[in-house]
Amino acid sequence: MALHLSKNKAYVRLKSSRLFKDSFWAICGNVINKGAALAAAVIIARWLGKDMYGEYGVIRNALLYIAVFSTFGLGFSATRYISKYYNNGSLTLQVINAGYIISLSFSGIMAIALTIFAPQLCTYLEIPEEVKIMRLTAITIVFNALCTFQIGVIAGFKQFRELAKINGVVGILTLLFTLFLTYYYGLQGAIFSLLITNVLNSLLNWRLIRQQTQNYEPIEHWFDLTVAKSLAKFSFPIALQESLYTVSYWAGMLILIKMSDYGEVGLNSAATQWAAAILFIPSVLQNVMLSHLSVTEQMSEHSSKLKRMLLINFICTTLPFIAILIATPLILSFYGENFKGLGLVLNVAIAATVIRCLIQVFVQEYIATGRTWQLFAIRLSRDVFTLILAWLFISTLKEKAAFYYNLSYLIASLLCLLFLIIYQKYGYNKIH
Template sequence: MLKIENPRWKELINNSFWSVGGAIASKGLLFLVWILVGRILGSASYGEFGIIRNTVLMFATFSGFGLGLTATKFVSEYMHRDRNMVVTTINVTYFFGIFMGILISVLFYLFSQQLSVTLKAPQLLFDLKICSIILFFSSLNGIQIGILQGFQKFKEIAKVNVIQSIICFPLYILGAIYFGVHGAVIAFLVSYILICILCSFFIKDIFAKNNITFSFLSVKKGFSILYTYSLPTFISGLMVSPIKWICDTILISSAGFKSMGIFTAALTFNNIVMVMASMISGPLLTTLASKKDNENKTDVNIERFNLLFPWYLSILISLPLIYFFEIGHSMFGDSYEVMEFRPTFIVALFFTIIMMFKEGLTRIVAVNNLQWWSLFSNLIWGLSLVTFVYFYVGIDSTTMAIGYTLAYSLNILVLFPIFNKRNLIPKNSILGFDSLLIWLLLLSSAIFCLQNYTLYIRIIVFCIVLCLVVYIVYKKFIRIKNESN
């Protein structure tokens, strides 16, 4: 029987077990929900639901203020070293989170009519007003999950996600069947409220065991955390969700809600890959933050795992779907135009792999208090995407996906040399000749699958490419193992 002696790896594996288990159960149901809702609503109505969901995510950036990540980072780092710092972090994030949640929710409600006009969708006014309530609970949920992750309560988070998914699954389906977009949005609201209620039970227990109480004096002491860590995290987030929302509105103006629906459907698989990769994001972040040695360093193998795992996982999930796009199209149905869905789907999966390539580095930046570098990274990405979408004439779902690909690629090309020079990237991890070979195989695969080759030819080529990728990854781990020994 395999025994793991390293306490850091034991902790990571134990936390990841619950995170992975909870994600498979809950996010698997969520994935099924988005597919079924997409089939029930059709491409145009699903496009409306997609822009509503993205609007919530955009304004959640303002109400959240990066407080969830702040709570995770500081609670996990100081949990065994400085109880006062933990209490201060919890107090200031809760206080400011409630304040921002109320403020943004009220402003969103007051300007919901103008927002529906901007979207050229007055029929969505009711749904946008419902979103104002969602925003408040979104702010609370981010902080609650952040605190639970900081205390490494991944088993409890798994329970929250599973219970919420089981209850909301039928609500989404019945809501979409009987009330269309309105019903799906109501189910969306219920899911956020449920998460808040369930998290409150576990957090109440944590507060009782650790004798944590609310103190305004503690809040005043913790404001330095907000402008040194939360503020750059918040500003960095402004370069993501709002940029995506702006691009979505341009897509709707150019190609309509039907094209938006196709793009949303394609991104469903993007979201699943991100969820699968994030299954150990919380455990990794807490392990990296809490297990620094006296020289402010962590285990190099954990750092490598942090960088390689999300990338390899995204390849494992995305590569078969790139070669066999029919899987994705058959799930959503014939209302999604196949000639537009196919290239959008393939390109979206390709930029998903690019996103995961730098996912681990994002955690390293967070752990080392380099959030201003994250801001710079997102600024490059945001400006690149908006520039492409704004100046491209006749943008549709496919060209939107191409814009995302170019933006993420430019982001990596500009920033990776900088991060590598600052020794943020461990040797023998995501940079090297083997990584270049994998990228060439992936790019060739995407270009190949955009052509109209028969299924039999694609099966043969897929098997060859998969064997090559597996061989390269295998040789990589052999080198890492030899180096460790």
Template sequence: MKSRFKAFYTKVRQSKFAQDSFWALFGNVLAKAMSLLGAIIVARLLGKEIFGEFGTIRSTLISVAMFSTFGLGYTATKFIAESKDRNPNLIKGIAILTMGISLVLSGILAILLFVFAKYVSDVIFEAPHLVTPVRLVSFWVIFSALTTAQIGILSGFNAFKSMARINTYVGILAFTNSFILTYFFDLNGALIALLCTQIFNCYLNYMEVQKFIPAANLVGSAEFKALSKKILKFSTPVAMQEGLYALTSWLTIILLLKFSDYGEVGLYSAAAQWSAIILFIPGILRNVILTHLSENNKDLLKHTEIIRKTILINLVTTVIPFIGIYLLRHWIVGFYGESYKDELDYILAISLFSTIFISISNVYAQAFMSIDKNWYMFGLRFTRDVLIITGTYLFLINNIYSGALSLVVSNLIIQICFLVIIMFIYNNIKLGHV
């Protein structure tokens, strides 16, 4: 038994995938814990209604930022993972293109959000008093998009140890900023903390990226142009997937506002925080998965082995925190304060259950990307997201469930169906049946 354990331990230590996974998680755990604690304090200080306003603005910012990244985070990871050994001359070109396109797109969208903040607040949010808060953090979009591209670049270099260190610093700052600024400045303080933390994250990532990028651009203009076309061709369906997800997330919030109120948005935002905690480890591993799948996309046996191991890891790392949080949910709800007490319990329970199916689905999403089947994934996600919105809308107009409950029930049903379908289609693609 002892020799078997020693052999297993040695195998794990020698596994590059295991090492990268460890560093992707180490430090991120502390960072996420600090961020969550800060978010709970913000929710408690603001109360359900104002926290709903904060959640609406934050959701809008995230949706715009996700669209502006144009899928370039994952694109950077895949292209650098494939090129660092096979064609290292392309590395600087990949970095320039991914960060440059992200900067331009996010800059345009941030300016538009700033200019049309009054329309967004008056017409879409139906809350004219939010015009200043929206303008205050509109340029958060730029730093978020750049951070996404930078994380993609660092992941392609397997720089997960460096990112763990950075995320630890960012998590500490996020907690400190959130508590102090929200306490003194309420909603505006919470939003300023969000912006300051993102700027700090972007700066640290930028300094780290510079350590890996060669000083000279080693490709000619013709090769650079060809690389640009290749990157845009790969990124377009990925960008459409992320844009679709962002749009769906935003539309569901707007549905809650139109058919209920900011209190329901606050309830959903609180439940979503804990779902994000459960999906934290699988989420951190997504770039690790894509890096290793891309490096081995010509080796079917190893590619399949990585997928199987990752599904098992995702399942374990999702189910364990799910059980813990589910059993402690009554205590968790109480910590948020009286305004959340009556409804958050069962909304949280359903939202948590959905994470198990989402976690496994994400493995297949990375697998599709690693073998350049992004259009398949876009079609599947488009169908999924349309059905989630439709289901939420039908529940709301027929008064079957309350606002937040309608959304989490619809999401659970569709996520279960989505997982079954994506597994079936991927297996058929792998066997050459599609």
């Protein structure tokens, strides 16, 4: 009887938990979104072949990583600011307006730069025939940056149920557009589908934000320079650490391209798609975690919440990790003989992703507590060590470049996680 009552009490507490509810809806919407994207990726990989899929991976990831940088870190900053001040209607509106201006400005500059220097970039990447595709989809940078900022705003309002609906719709449209356009137009269609789905996603996000702010009193000044400066100042170190994604990605791909070939890039791209299947729940929960960690509370409560989030991330990543590990032979059969060597790369990539997901909890905690410069230094150290180690492995062993690149990231991530745990226990807590 006591055990039964205990279970009922635990169930009631879990059901009434805002953190649990937000996490549940965030996960539900992205199951469809990421699942559809993964299914599309597997199919177009088989259609395009290893080498062309490698080109697709380079172009696609280049556009997305540039878009992440072009948000100027405003996605996370918007979540933090709106979570803390959403009761202040005028400040909330000014934060949103300032975020739109900054996002559009930076992403627009990046899109124009990519359009101008597309020939030089494609020549350096040894895909000179893809200049038109690169230029055609540069606008994707703008809409992807807008989506990143808008999701941050929606997370700040804690509208995860509505966001889940949007993600579900976008996931289904992504699958349909990607398969249709790739089937008829090949690589060009696969890349162009990114633009279409990002435009639709941005419009749906904009509509939801309008609904959340329609009851606020109109503000006298649509744009407040003081608010914009404050937002930009807080976001700057976040933008720097997010730019590490772009820099480290390009550096890693150049190591594979220059020291190996596009076949190895294709293996890495395919493995990355499955790693994303593990990453998707923690990625979805990033804004949930940040919105809850940003609320002012006692240090003991904050630490307790951090531990729960680490446990959630560990469970959510370990289960799909084991599933993918067991299903590796079946997964390899989807790609065909052309992707020989993928199994080893895949296993290391998904192992590294489990560690990365635990690190993401600390990333949100650092942003929530304003330790953004420390976060930048830690992530810079990890990425530099990854690239140095990868270069040493590949230049010395002269084979299995994709495998050794992912192995380097695994080793660097393990050391980074160990540092974060030790510092959280013996350093940060003592200071605070």
